[in-house]
Amino acid sequence: MSGISIGQRPQNRRQKAVKLLWLGIWFVYLSAPVSDLLHGGHSDGVRVLGWIGLVAFVAWYFALIFRTGRGESNAIVLGSVAVLAAQSTVLSLTLGREWLVLYVYVAISSGAALPFSFARWTIPAVSVLLTGVALIVPGGGSxxxxxxxxxxLGGFAMTGVRELIRTTVELREARATVAQLAANEERLRLARDLHDLLGHSLSLITLKSELAGRMLPAHPDKAARQVADIEQVSRQALVDVREAVSGYRRPRLSAEIAGAQVALTAAGVTADLPAEPDLTGVPKDSETALAWALREAVTNVVRHSGACRCTVELLRRQTLDGPMLELSVADDGSGGPGSGPGNGLLGLTERLDKAGGSLEAGRVKQGFRLVARAPAGQATDIGSGT
Structure with missing residues (x-):
């Protein structure tokens, strides 16, 4: 993850900085004890001890938050939360009601560092301790x-954020596992197809080669017929292999839509994509050409555009040339460097021309827009979205 990882250890400087900034929002509550130390009328000795206590509390708080996720047992984390609670109690009882705010940090650290099964008990316990100390400290009730x-609220909000991020991580891991399983299944399919295609052909070629070898000295005409059969079988096997590999490598529009979602999200671009379309009746060449167009467009958005948002639409249009499937990819970026179409767009134009479609691409008022059209075949409804 590149964002804030509540309940997980930051992996790099950027994550540490973002997490520090996000947690720093809560330090507005420290204005009360700081003001008490500066203007509370305490003696110099008490003030020094107060500063030491406050620094120790903040240091322990950060150590607890930033070390979470390094494999510590729940018992160690609970002990660290108990240390924070003890520090809050001592400082509140000795320095006054302004220090009761430290219990807010204890509750927040409980929610951020402990699983919900523990936090659901520790957060109310901290609240009860806060109530008891507040009733003891003069003026604490106010x-x-x-x-x-x-x-x-802060404690249970942290538990919600922690569970949400944990669920997101698990979903990403599950999606990666599913993708790996799909790739393995596709490799197995190709292996099965090649075995089925080549097993019979190669066996036949081997048999006829042996026959031709035995016939060649005495019956060259029969051997020539066997060689002709070998050539025919070999050519057909080559055609079958090419078709199998072509089907294996042919991109699917639904798969490219899912891949676009992953690529755009990973690049920090807000993605607005259609649902998985129903492509019943759409020619394979049209689907393939539009899938390549989506892949190229999303690649350009991720690499060159600097966009913050990308919208993909898949619509059916009735034209003079018949029903057309229209793919539109629009972003709010700069459009990338260069003044003319690159090799990718030229290649897309050729692909769409072969499929009987067309390509339009260029800058618009707020970004860049690519529109690819291909014959839709028979009139059937497909999914579209924005």
């Missing part, structure tokens, strides 16, 4: 209402 709700 602060209770303003702190109890943030402690509960």
């Amino acid at each position: 602060f209770l209402a303003g702190l109890l709700f943030p402690a509960l």
Whole structure:
């Protein structure tokens, strides 16, 4: 993950910086104890001890948050949360009600560092401890209402964020597993197809070669007929292999839509894609040409456009040339460097021309737009979306 990883260890400097910034939002609550140290009228000795206690609390808080996900047991994390709670209690009882705000950080760290099965108990426990200490500290009752709700809400919000990110990670891992299984299945399919195609042909070629070899000295005319049969079988086997490999490599529009979603999301581009279309009746050449067009367009968006948003539409149009399947890819980027069409767009134009379609691509008012059209065959409804 490249974003904030609540409940997981940051993997690089960027993740650490983003996580630090995100967690830093909560430090607005530290204004109360800082103000108390600066203007609370404490003696110099108490003030020094207060600063030491505050720094120790913040350091322990960061150590707990940033080390989460390194394999520590729940017992160690619970012990760290207990240390934070003990620090909050000591500082609140000795320095006054302004320090009750530290319990908010204890609740938040519980939600961020502990699984929900533990956090659902520790967050209410911290809230109960906050209530008890607030009733003991002079004037603490007036602060209770303003702190109890943030402690509960912040703590359980962290549990929700943690569970959401955990689920997202599991879904990504599952999607990668499914993709790997699909690739393995496709390789097995190709192996089966090649075996079925070549097994019989090669066996026949071997048999006829042996016959031709035995016939050649005494019956050259019969041997020539066997060689002619070998040539015919070999040519047919070559055609079968080419068709099998072509079908194996032919891109599918539904697969390219799914791949576009993954590529755009990984590049930080907001993707607006159609649902999986029903391509019943659409010629294979049309689907293949549009699949290549989508792949090339998304590649250009990811590599060159600098776009923040990309919209893909798949629609059926009735034209003078008959029903056409129209693929539109629009982004809000700069369109990339260069003033003319690149090799990719030229190749797409050739593919679409062979399929009986057309290609339009160019800058628009807010970005770049590519429109590819191919014959849709018989009139059938397909899925489209924005």
